[in-house]
Amino acid sequence: MEAQTGAGVHVQAQAEATLKAGSTLDGGETTEAAAQMPLPLARTHGITRKLDVILQFPHQSHACRLVEFHRVHSEGSGGMGIFNGGAECAGEAVTELTPRTNKTGRCLVMLAQPSASPALFVKWIGAHPVLKRRVMRVYHVDARVERLARTVTALCDAIVASDLPQPVRLQLGPLIAGHEGIKTELGEALFKAGIILDPREYASVLHVVQITEADLIGSDVECDHTGATSKRAGWRKQDGPPKLGFVWGWVHSDAYWQMGAQVSISAGHSAKAMAKIAEAVTIAGISLSPTEDDAIDVGAAPGSWSSWLAPRVRRVIAIDPGKLDPGVTDLVNVVYVAKKAEDFDPTVDVPGPKLRPTLLVCDINAHPTDVARICLPLIALLPSGSRIIVTLKFFGTGRDRGDAIAEVAAILGDTVSEIDCAWLFANTIHERILVATKT
Numbered sequence: 001m002e003a004q005t006g007a008g009v010h011v012q013a014q015a016e017a018t019l020k021a022g023s024t025l026d027g028g029e030t031t032e033a034a035a036q037m038p039l040p041l042a043r044t045h046g047i048t049r050k051l052d053v054i055l056q057f058p059h060q061s062h063a064c065r066l067v068e069f070h071r072v073h074s075e076g077s078g079g080m081g082i083f084n085g086g087a088e089c090a091g092e093a094v095t096e097l098t099p100r101t102n103k104t105g106r107c108l109v110m111l112a113q114p115s116a117s118p119a120l121f122v123k124w125i126g127a128h129p130v131l132k133r134r135v136m137r138v139y140h141v142d143a144r145v146e147r148l149a150r151t152v153t154a155l156c157d158a159i160v161a162s163d164l165p166q167p168v169r170l171q172l173g174p175l176i177a178g179h180e181g182i183k184t185e186l187g188e189a190l191f192k193a194g195i196i197l198d199p200r201e202y203a204s205v206l207h208v209v210q211i212t213e214a215d216l217i218g219s220d221v222e223c224d225h226t227g228a229t230s231k232r233a234g235w236r237k238q239d240g241p242p243k244l245g246f247v248w249g250w251v252h253s254d255a256y257w258q259m260g261a262q263v264s265i266s267a268g269h270s271a272k273a274m275a276k277i278a279e280a281v282t283i284a285g286i287s288l289s290p291t292e293d294d295a296i297d298v299g300a301a302p303g304s305w306s307s308w309l310a311p312r313v314r315r316v317i318a319i320d321p322g323k324l325d326p327g328v329t330d331l332v333n334v335v336y337v338a339k340k341a342e343d344f345d346p347t348v349d350v351p352g353p354k355l356r357p358t359l360l361v362c363d364i365n366a367h368p369t370d371v372a373r374i375c376l377p378l379i380a381l382l383p384s385g386s387r388i389i390v391t392l393k394f395f396g397t398g399r400d401r402g403d404a405i406a407e408v409a410a411i412l413g414d415t416v417s418e419i420d421c422a423w424l425f426a427n428t429i430h431e432r433i434l435v436a437t438k439t
Contacts, residue, residue: 050113051249052217053091053121054139054209056173057107062134063096065423066109069283070094072422080283080422080435082130088116089124097215099176099242103429106174107136108209110143112217118255125257129282133275134425138257139173139207141247145216148245152182155208155246156189164206164250167198171256173209176244182210205256206248213243273304276426276433277361280389283422284435286359288312294357296382298341298375299364303328309361310334317355319344319378341374346381357382361389368392368404372411379415379438386438388416394430401432414439 057063069082073090083090091111099105114121118140125131125138149155170190175182186208190197281288288295293313297306300318302325309316310331318324319337329336337349346355360382362375371390379388392408394401405421412419416436424433 049142050115051118051140051251052143052247053089053111053114053118054097054141054143054173054207054247055109055111055135056137056139057109057134058136060100060103060105060107061423061429062425063100063105063107063109064102065425067094067096068423070111080285080420082128082283084283084285086124086128089114089121093217095215098212106176108173110215112143118251122255122257130279130425133259135257136259137171137173139171139209139249140251140255141207141209141249143211143215143217143247145213148211148213148216148247150243150245152185152189152246155186155248156193159190159195159206159248159250160193162250165203165252167196167202168250169199169202169205169253169256170197171205171207171258173207175210179210179244202253204250204252206250208246208248210244211247213245216247270302270304270307272426273363274308276363276391276424277305277308277389279424279426280433280435283424284387284389284420286387286389288359290314292356293359294355295359295361296357296378298360298362298378299366300324300328300336303334305361305363306334307331309359313359314356315352317346317350317357341378344378355381358386359389360386363391365393368394368408369411372408376412376415379412382438384438388434388436388438390434390436391427392421392432392434394432405432405434408434412436 055063055066057066066082069080070090071094073081073083073087089111091114093112095110095112097106097108097110116124121140122138125135147158149158168190170187172183172186187197288309290312291314294315294317295309295313296317297309297319299320300306300316301320301322303318306316306318306324307328310328310333314333316331316334317337318328318334319339319341321338321340323338324334324336328334335350335352337344339349360375360378362371364371364374366374371392375388375390382388392401392405394404401421409419415438417439418437420435421432422435424431427433
């Protein structure tokens, strides 16, 4: 994370002192409850409130995945979750911003009023084993419908009135198609209004995101995924194009996040495969012991999952008739079984100490129902309470895979329980990850 400037430290100290004294930063009185809120807060027309957060991802499907993880968290179902250990960052509600389709859009998700302060929120993102490699930008804004600025002029007037600390780093979210000229227009308007913009040395970060009215907090306009206004699913042409405007907010320099400034994403097939198993283990809350646990890797070749597991478990039983990479077979605790899964016999194929498998993983390229049938005999070898992680690979790019997942669950039957299925950030658009527990 970029270092906080001296000006930013001074401004933060001023803010804390002001709230402790019982007044907002724009001079109005504040309540005792407001004084206990995390800083900084939205300060508009004398009102103090927690800011909403908009996250930008590299792909529209990533936005959908976060919405689904938030649903699991909100329902308290105890399933796999991105927000495990970060409930204060989840917010009260989630919205995948329009206009969008299942494949295209601005890749934005809004979390309504997380209780964490902006600085703590970006610290959580930076420490998160999954999100730190997926969230491109974080925008802190006041997204209530009554705060919508409908024009660049109105936006600029509101920003000037907020008396934000200068110099300012402007963080403008991706614009809706056909509105690209707003970037230049806003920059010129802020310059004329006396706002000093500096992307390197700044005391505060100004976040501005173009938004449809239907996505705002408190809006009574419903919206389908295309962004066209509607009262029910589908288009209502008489309503015309969606109403647009801007939401905005500012934070101190310690709450700035842009993925390129903190972390880069590894490329290559091996790295992507490892990211998949790492994310699955993380969000499923699976603990592994390098002295007690054995893992079975079904369809292990070329060995990415086995190599990730090797330093985390006692032994990895890598089963595949195909060849493993030499670097994997050279690992002292990887037992390579060059057979099909259905031919595996632990009494013959696993030398040394008795097999104590507590985890079975599978990432083979086959139809989900075929994968279930291949894994079923091996699941029978697991003691009760062992965990199973299986990649399900589909044809097509639809978001709803419920029917196919139900077929897999039916094949596995009562040999497993606590079946969860998630669309990991490390999955392709064709994949889901299934996690279950041996009964």
